[in-house]
Amino acid sequence: LHKKVNPGNTEFDRYYVINYREFGKTWKVLNADTSDTDTRSTHNESADEEWDDWKESVPEIKCLACSVSYKRLSDIKTHMSVIHHLDFDRLTANLSFYKQIKLINYLRYRLDAHRCPFCPSTSTTPEDLSEHLFEHKHTQTVAPELYEDEQYLFPALENDYLLCCLKDEGGEAEDVVVIPEDISR
Numbered sequence: 001l002h003k004k005v006n007p008g009n010t011e012f013d014r015y016y017v018i019n020y021r022e023f024g025k026t027w028k029v030l031n032a033d034t035s036d037t038d039t040r041s042t043h044n045e046s047a048d049e050e051w052d053d054w055k056e057s058v059p060e061i062k063c064l065a066c067s068v069s070y071k072r073l074s075d076i077k078t079h080m081s082v083i084h085h086l087d088f089d090r091l092t093a094n095l096s097f098y099k100q101i102k103l104i105n106y107l108r109y110r111l112d113a114h115r116c117p118f119c120p121s122t123s124t125t126p127e128d129l130s131e132h133l134f135e136h137k138h139t140q141t142v143a144p145e146l147y148e149d150e151q152y153l154f155p156a157l158e159n160d161y162l163l164c165c166l167k168d169e170g171g172e173a174e175d176v177v178v179i180p181e182d183i184s185r
Helices: 027-050 073-084 088-092 097-112 126-136
Strands: none
Touching: 073 088, 073 126, 088 097
16 A cells, blocks of 8 residues: 655654745745746746847957957958968967967967067067068968967957857867866765
8 A cells, every 4th residue: 555645744844855945934835936936937038038139249359460350250360361461270270279279369469569479570569560570471380389388378368259269170189188086085
């Protein structure tokens, strides 16, 4: 025989956690309150529908070498290629995601300090640096040892949307050592 606990018997109620959720309310009262929350959830769903027409503004992508910004990645790549002779696709080709981040932050730090990221040349103004990059056209690759420092994992520019546009093209694989947590304690 299977016996059922009598819901009217309150002798065992003290052993059920549900009775401790709100002081002074029994499980019967709490069950009655859940029907009220069902009507509240439909109200929340209608509030969510009000946000459906909200359009988020697209952040702009700032050029690596100057203050020009564009909304589309293709536009900023074209700008960097034509104006500064920085071929973004060639610079980031065959790099893992994290190395791309390091490279972009390295370029931002160097170019912001008016220093050529490819040679020891230093300029006094951004215009001089842009002219130097355009004239020398030595922007094919950056030596990896220049941007290997871990500091370049941190964004050089706050809310840098260029970093959000990166794709992991499956460049060179990095050996990542994973140390398992000891859970035997």
